[in-house]
Structures are given as structure tokens and as C-alpha cells.
Amino acid sequence: MQIIEQIYIDGAFVTPHGDEYFDLFNPATEQVIGRVRLADADDARRAIAAAKRAFPAFSRTSKDERIAMLRRMHAAVLAREDELLEAVIEEYGAPVSRARWMARHASDVIEQAAKTLENYAFVRRAGTAEVVMQPLGVAGLITPWNSDAGFICGKLAAALAAGCTAVIKPSEMSAIQTRIVTEALHEAQLPPGVFNIVTGRGDTVGAEISSHPDIAKVSFTGSTVVGRTILRTASETFKRVTLELGGKSPMIVLDDANFDEAIPLALNAGFMNSGQACIAGTRILVPQSRLHEFEEGIVAAVAGFQSGDPRDPQTSIGPMVSRKQWDRVQRYIRIGIDEGARLLAGGEGRPDGVAAGWFVRPTLFTEVRNDMTIAREEIFGPVLSIIAYRDEQEAIAIANDTPYGLQAYVCSSDLARATAVASQIEAGRVLVNTLAHEPAAPFGGFKQSGIGREYGAYGIEAFMEPKAVLGVL
Numbered sequence: 001m002q003i004i005e006q007i008y009i010d011g012a013f014v015t016p017h018g019d020e021y022f023d024l025f026n027p028a029t030e031q032v033i034g035r036v037r038l039a040d041a042d043d044a045r046r047a048i049a050a051a052k053r054a055f056p057a058f059s060r061t062s063k064d065e066r067i068a069m070l071r072r073m074h075a076a077v078l079a080r081e082d083e084l085l086e087a088v089i090e091e092y093g094a095p096v097s098r099a100r101w102m103a104r105h106a107s108d109v110i111e112q113a114a115k116t117l118e119n120y121a122f123v124r125r126a127g128t129a130e131v132v133m134q135p136l137g138v139a140g141l142i143t144p145w146n147s148d149a150g151f152i153c154g155k156l157a158a159a160l161a162a163g164c165t166a167v168i169k170p171s172e173m174s175a176i177q178t179r180i181v182t183e184a185l186h187e188a189q190l191p192p193g194v195f196n197i198v199t200g201r202g203d204t205v206g207a208e209i210s211s212h213p214d215i216a217k218v219s220f221t222g223s224t225v226v227g228r229t230i231l232r233t234a235s236e237t238f239k240r241v242t243l244e245l246g247g248k249s250p251m252i253v254l255d256d257a258n259f260d261e262a263i264p265l266a267l268n269a270g271f272m273n274s275g276q277a278c279i280a281g282t283r284i285l286v287p288q289s290r291l292h293e294f295e296e297g298i299v300a301a302v303a304g305f306q307s308g309d310p311r312d313p314q315t316s317i318g319p320m321v322s323r324k325q326w327d328r329v330q331r332y333i334r335i336g337i338d339e340g341a342r343l344l345a346g347g348e349g350r351p352d353g354v355a356a357g358w359f360v361r362p363t364l365f366t367e368v369r370n371d372m373t374i375a376r377e378e379i380f381g382p383v384l385s386i387i388a389y390r391d392e393q394e395a396i397a398i399a400n401d402t403p404y405g406l407q408a409y410v411c412s413s414d415l416a417r418a419t420a421v422a423s424q425i426e427a428g429r430v431l432v433n434t435l436a437h438e439p440a441a442p443f444g445g446f447k448q449s450g451i452g453r454e455y456g457a458y459g460i461e462a463f464m465e466p467k468a469v470l471g472v473l
Helices: 041-059 063-079 081-092 096-118 148-162 172-187 202-211 224-235 259-275 288-302 323-338 392-400 415-422 456-461
Strands: 002-004 007-009 012-014 021-026 031-037 123-126 129-135 138-142 165-169 195-197 215-221 240-244 250-253 283-287 315-317 342-345 363-366 383-389 407-411 429-432 464-469
Touching: 002 172, 007 041, 021 081, 021 172, 031 081, 031 172, 041 138, 041 165, 041 195, 041 202, 063 081, 063 096, 063 148, 063 172, 081 096, 081 148, 081 172, 096 148, 096 315, 096 456, 138 148, 138 202, 148 165, 148 172, 148 195, 148 215, 148 456, 165 202, 172 195, 202 215, 202 224, 215 224, 224 240, 250 259, 250 392, 259 288, 259 315, 259 383, 259 407, 283 288, 283 392, 288 342, 288 363, 288 383, 323 383, 383 392, 392 415, 407 415, 415 429
Parallel strands: 002 031, 138 165, 138 215, 165 195, 215 240, 250 283, 250 407, 283 383, 363 383, 407 429
Antiparallel strands: 007 012, 007 195, 021 031, 123 129, 129 464, 342 363
């Protein structure tokens, strides 16, 4: 049983003013494995004040100084990878087959920020003017539970690379991972106040960060509903805002696709991170002329996706993070059945032979219309919908007929054709015949999937404003 009773403010571990305790669960067993004492609005204000004090000096550090800081951060987080791996499995339920990637991702994003910063020009020419990219000020970073360490490190690395100081509010459901990351970042010996980590609820700590006049920038990853609230609140003080929100990503399987390749790609895109991924390809668009063939193939393939013990190397789908999330997924499965979609695999309840844990059966619906609830709303679980289309233009229309636009996938044996289709998809990223991640490329959404971009130079610039200086020649 881990008892976490400290937050991190002004370069030190301190006891929160808040006195509420929150239980931490192992989602594979439903057992309580720890408790965390939550910060409150008073703690958030203390953290913001510390970051504000640190900003003038930190914003004037050189690029080389910031690179050196990022290198120390990278080394410190990398050194705790095995401990972080264990926390990702126990606290989040990530399958061991994916958990190592998640643990390594936390240090990788810091290293990538350092590499980007090496070649980044803060001063540029624009005609007769000198344009200086200037850090905004104190950044409020609000992160979700589905990749806790990666989001903390990625957002913080970009903010620090830009010259901002930061206050981080991670999910209270991921406090063990947060503790490990915080200890590692402390060991990197950054100046006091440059980063502060206050674990608390969204309606207290998150609300304070979103509304406080000394926060110049908010970067939030989470649900579209919460992102909308943050955007409204931030508008009162004209904060700059980056929002990475929900998705309902289409996987377009073109009629020339090799199904031996397309089917595994579709299932891996849909079931990634146990389905708890904003970029999951949950709408599989299949040509009507080959629908029966695709259905037969995917039913056989989905049998190879095991939902169960995350420590079993054969497991590809772990538990949902909480009972609340499990109930949500079960509700959507019932809605799919009630609205007339045909169940190809999975369904309600736990997988066969599983007596405890928030596990969901890998579920696949067909005969889904794009106006059905399961095709419109983000489920955030291993539930996929097959939608038939007549021709390429209808496939593109269906793909774009969504309030979201975060990511999309195109599968075809003709790369030129797939690229042409990709160019017509309204999404921040389109992956053609791959599930690869490119950390130098911008990441973010169209429409209600968010505002702004993260990663690479785009992510660093999200924490800066250009200032034009004239008359200096």
C-alpha cells in the first residue's frame, strides 16, 4: 500500500494544504493499492506564485542552458524506467506488451524536445524587422490518466524548451506514476519554481489553473467536454490555449487493400492502449463489395486479441482504468445492440474465465451506420464499428462526417491513391499503411478534437509569441 502525501512546489516536496485522500486501484484486481493526498486551490496558487517568481530568470536562460537541463531530465527519467514500468502495469493496467513502450516514452519525449531545441531559431528576419520568439510566461499543464508519465514529460519539456515555467496538474488516478516522475525530475536539479506538480481534482486545481490571471498558457489533454470548459474559462484572461481532445478516428480500408495486412492494422489501431486512446481507429470503413470477406477475416483475427492479465505477455488488451470507465464501455455496447448494429465479436460483460478486474471483451460491431451513437461518440474502450461504403468518395464523406478530426488511417496497396485519399481527410494526422509515430511532426486535431499542436517545433512554439522589433538595422 503506497501512501503519497506530498506534492512538489518551488523545488521541494511539501505537504498539501488540501486534506482529501483519494484511493488508488489496481484495475486488474479491483483492489486498493494506495492513497494520495490531493492538493486544493490554495496549493495551486502557491505553485503558480512559485512559477511566476522563477519565470524572469528562467526565461533569460540560453538555449544551451535549457538543452543541458533537458538532457539531465532525460537521464533522470530514463534511470527510473523499470520502476515506472511496474507502476504503469499495476496502477493503469497496461499490458506488459505495451507498458515498456509507455515507460520509455516518458524519457523519449524529453530527448526529442532537446533535439528540436538544438536546431531551433529564436530570432529570425522578416523584411526589415527582427522577429524574436518570446516565452509566454507561466504555463499550466493539465494531463490525463491514459499516458500519465508521457504527457507530464512531453508538455513540460516543450514548455521549458520555450523558456516558460510550469505548473502541472496530473490525473489523481495516476499518482504512483506521477510520484516516480516527480522524483526523477527533482534529481535533474532544475532551479526552484521552474516546474511544480500539484496532484488534485480538475474542479479545484484544474479550475484554478484555468482561471488564474498569472497563468499565461494552458495545455490540456483530455475530453472534449472538459476542454470546452477550459476554453471558456481561459478566455476571461485571454490565455493562450492548446487542447488535445477526443477522437473518433476512421480507418479507411480501400477496395484494393490486402486484407492480410489491413485487418491486423485495423485491429491494432482500434485496440491500441486497450482502446483507451484518443487516436484509436474505432470506425473501420470497408467497401461494400468486399464486406463479407472482411468480416470473415476480422472475426478470425480478433480471436487472437486477448483481454486479461496485463502481466501475461499474450495479453494485448488490459483492463479499463476504473469501474466508472468499465460501466461507460458496457453502456455503449448495449446502445450498439439496441440501435440495431450486429455484434460480430465480444459483447457485454467480462471475458470468459475472468472473475475480477475491469476487463472488457474485445468487441466488434458491423452493419453500423455513421449516424449511430457508437459511430458518433468516443467510447474509449475496445469497441470497434465496421461501416460499409459504396465508393471512394463516400468513404471520404463518411470519414469526415464526425465532430472530431484528430487522426485517421488509410490502407491501400496503391500508395499514390492512398495519399490522395489522405489529402482529403479532415484530421490532424493521417497514417497511410502504418501505425508509426513521428515525434518531430505536429500532433493535434481539427474541429472538436482540439486547438493547436504539440510535438517538434510546433509544440515548442505553442508556448511562445512572436515579437517584431523594427529599426534595429
